[in-house]
Amino acid sequence: MQPEDKNKAPSPWRAVGLLLEAARPEKRSLRWGALWLLIAAGLEALGPALGKRFIDEHLLPRQFELPAMAALLAGLLLCGWTASWVRYAQLTRMAGVARRSVLRLRDRVFAHVMGLPMAFFDRSISGQLLSRVTNDTEAVNQLYRQVLYVMLDSSLVILGALAAMAWLDWHLMLIVLALVPASVLIIWLYQRWSAPAVQRARELRSDINAQMAESLAGMAVLQATGAAGRFAQRFEQTNGRHWAARVSELRANAWLLRPALDLLNVLLIITLIYGFGQREALHVAGLGEAMEVGLLYAFLSYISRVVEPLIQITMQFGQLQQSMVAASRVRALLQEAGEASQQQDGAHITRGELSVQRLSFAYKDTAEGQPLWVLKDLDLRFPAGSFTGIVGHTGSGKSTLLALLLRFYQAQQGQVLIDGQPLAHIPDAAFRDAVGLVPQEPYLMAASARENITMGRDISEEAMVRAARQARIHDYIASLPQGYDTLLGEGGARVSTGQKQLIAMARALAGAPRVLFLDEATASIDSATEALISEALRELHGQVSVIAIAHRLSTIREADQILVLNHGRLAERGTHDVLMTIEGGIYQRLVQLQALEE
Numbered sequence: 124m125q126p127e128d129k130n131k132a133p134s135p136w137r138a139v140g141l142l143l144e145a146a147r148p149e150k151r152s153l154r155w156g157a158l159w160l161l162i163a164a165g166l167e168a169l170g171p172a173l174g175k176r177f178i179d180e181h182l183l184p185r186q187f188e189l190p191a192m193a194a195l196l197a198g199l200l201l202c203g204w205t206a207s208w209v210r211y212a213q214l215t216r217m218a219g220v221a222r223r224s225v226l227r228l229r230d231r232v233f234a235h236v237m238g239l240p241m242a243f244f245d246r247s248i249s250g251q252l253l254s255r256v257t258n259d260t261e262a263v264n265q266l267y268r269q270v271l272y273v274m275l276d277s278s279l280v281i282l283g284a285l286a287a288m289a290w291l292d293w294h295l296m297l298i299v300l301a302l303v304p305a306s307v308l309i310i311w312l313y314q315r316w317s318a319p320a321v322q323r324a325r326e327l328r329s330d331i332n333a334q335m336a337e338s339l340a341g342m343a344v345l346q347a348t349g350a351a352g353r354f355a356q357r358f359e360q361t362n363g364r365h366w367a368a369r370v371s372e373l374r375a376n377a378w379l380l381r382p383a384l385d386l387l388n389v390l391l392i393i394t395l396i397y398g399f400g401q402r403e404a405l406h407v408a409g410l411g412e413a414m415e416v417g418l419l420y421a422f423l424s425y426i427s428r429v430v431e432p433l434i435q436i437t438m439q440f441g442q443l444q445q446s447m448v449a450a451s452r453v454r455a456l457l458q459e460a461g462e463a464s465q466q467q468d469g470a471h472i473t474r475g476e477l478s479v480q481r482l483s484f485a486y487k488d489t490a491e492g493q494p495l496w497v498l499k500d501l502d503l504r505f506p507a508g509s510f511t512g513i514v515g516h517t518g519s520g521k522s523t524l525l526a527l528l529l530r531f532y533q534a535q536q537g538q539v540l541i542d543g544q545p546l547a548h549i550p551d552a553a554f555r556d557a558v559g560l561v562p563q564e565p566y567l568m569a570a571s572a573r574e575n576i577t578m579g580r581d582i583s584e585e586a587m588v589r590a591a592r593q594a595r596i597h598d599y600i601a602s603l604p605q606g607y608d609t610l611l612g613e614g615g616a617r618v619s620t621g622q623k624q625l626i627a628m629a630r631a632l633a634g635a636p637r638v639l640f641l642d643e644a645t646a647s648i649d650s651a652t653e654a655l656i657s658e659a660l661r662e663l664h665g666q667v668s669v670i671a672i673a674h675r676l677s678t679i680r681e682a683d684q685i686l687v688l689n690h691g692r693l694a695e696r697g698t699h700d701v702l703m704t705i706e707g708g709i710y711q712r713l714v715q716l717q718a719l720e721e
């Protein structure tokens with residue numbers, strides 16, 4: 124997902140299909156709901172017809188037949204009461220459908236996001252992603268509980284009222300029918316006026332989320348650099364623009380929609396009464412039939428049963444627009460391509476030997492469309508059980524190489540083999556089981572030490588403790604108040620950076636990997652913790668292939684081979700002692716520089 128493109132209009136109608144799809148398993152329930160609403164609309168249409176009979180057959184001719192009158196009145200009341208009750212039950216049903224549909228859509232979006240390639244996350248903004256998964260999926264709720272329910276119910280009531288009117292007096296019904304195109308015109312004008320504001324408000328709300336997420340994530344940096352005030356100002360501006368967009372949306376509603384439709388209602392009542400008066404005048408002059416007062420009563424009742432639902436329908440358009448905009452964003456996210464599905468028929472990884480053949484990789488293209496190579500024509504071997512260190516100046520491609528070995532990206536040229544098979548052919552689960560990663564920034568969840576080490580994998584207590592011992596963190600965890608069940612706080616706030624790194628190491632080892640990757644794992648820890656990690660690595664030697672990027676060269680001093688990258692190419696290769704003999708070599712200079720720093 125790119126940062127929001129403000130000029131690009133989404134394709135809302137197609138996106139609504141996505142929201143409807145979320146309720147597919149509930150089709151049967153929806154069908155029943157529609158049927159019951161039809162019954163409610165029929166009952167609603169029957170009421171005024173009964174009222175008309177009451178007036179024309181009993182009240183006006185003074186025919187006070189009590190049983191018949193009581194039956195008509197009871198029928199009138201029963202129709203209204205039953206229609207309301209049926210409607211309430213269907214609204215409850217729809218609310219259930221809506222909640223379950225949100226659940227399904229949210230699960231689907233989250234699962235999809237989890238499966239997206241790393242390249243996607245490079246170009247997405249986490250606040251926007253968050254907004255997609257939480258707010259935008261909520262649009263389904265609004266769509267079903269509000270928009271679709273009201274639209275269906277109101278349309279059925281209108282149809283019922285029109286049918287009843289046509290049955291009573293189709294000439295008068297045609298006058299009422301004229302209301303429909305006039306209302307459509309008003310709705311169309313309203314949409315044209317308010318649509319840009321609705322879209323703008325939606326986008327700005329997403330920006331607000333994005334800014335919040337960004338500021339919270341970087342709070343320490345914001346405060347330390349005194350940028351908190353500027354960020355608050357930027358937030359205030361976005362918030363202000365959001366408010367303005369919402370106001371123009373509400374203004375369109377307040378100035379155009381409701382007053383225009385109310386005016387139409389009044390005009391219609393005047394026309395009906397005028398038509399009634401005209402007919403009465405003709406009748407008095409002996410030129411036409413008498414018009415029954417009951418008919419006027421029925422029509423006035425039906426008008427409210429046409430106008431009010433029409434207003435209700437039009438009031439839903441704002442919400443419908445919002446739902447469509449949200450749905451089109453969710454749809455765009457769901458259309459983000461997952462990993463290109465490769466044939467994954469490789470065998471399990473038993474030895475953990477890696478080799479890189481003629482590998483070239485680019486994140487993006489140059490302005491002329493040529494790949495901007497970050498790694499160039501690399502040929503490397505990582506023997507099973509060996510310890511390899513990767514060093515090089517900043518930007519030389521070390522992390523990129525690691526990302527390719529971890530299958531986060533696919534190279535444009537060359538290939539990576541593991542145990543002699545192309546990396547891409549190893550089944551996902553087998554690959555993740557066989558590798559462990561200790562990143563530079565250890566990521567700890569707001570959960571217990573146990574959960575942070577096992578990460579929901581099927582790992583026995585014994586294997587977990589063994590890994591913690593290997594990572595030299597068991598004693599610390601055991602000393603915590605609830606041992607392995609002690610909560611570590613959000614982002615591991617209750618543990619030091621070094622301890623976090625050792626827990627991350629235990630997590631990587633708990634899966635009994637064949638290959639262990641360390642991405643500058645010792646860059647931001649103290650020498651004592653580094654010594655613990657080095658000790659752990661020494662123990663793994665011969666059993667697990669270790670590939671470590673290290674800024675701190677002491678971490679890889681004992682490595683079987685050190686690869687020195689320079690501008691994406693392999694510049695030097697050898698043990699520490701061999702590389703130190705290359706006069707003026709990159710490694711030798713790096714070591715000298717570090718010695719000076721210390």
Ligand SMILES: Nc1ncnc2c1ncn2[C@@H]1O[C@H](COP(=O)(O)OP(=O)(O)OP(=O)(O)O)[C@@H](O)[C@H]1O
Binds near residue numbers: 517520
């Ligand atoms: N996700 C990315 N998208 C586009 N370019 C990237 C991305 N990650 C890295 N690069 C570019 O690729 C080049 C190599 O970066 P890489 O992070 O692999 O270097 P490195 O040797 O690990 O550097 P450092 O030691 O500073 O971490 C750099 O020019 C960098 O700007």
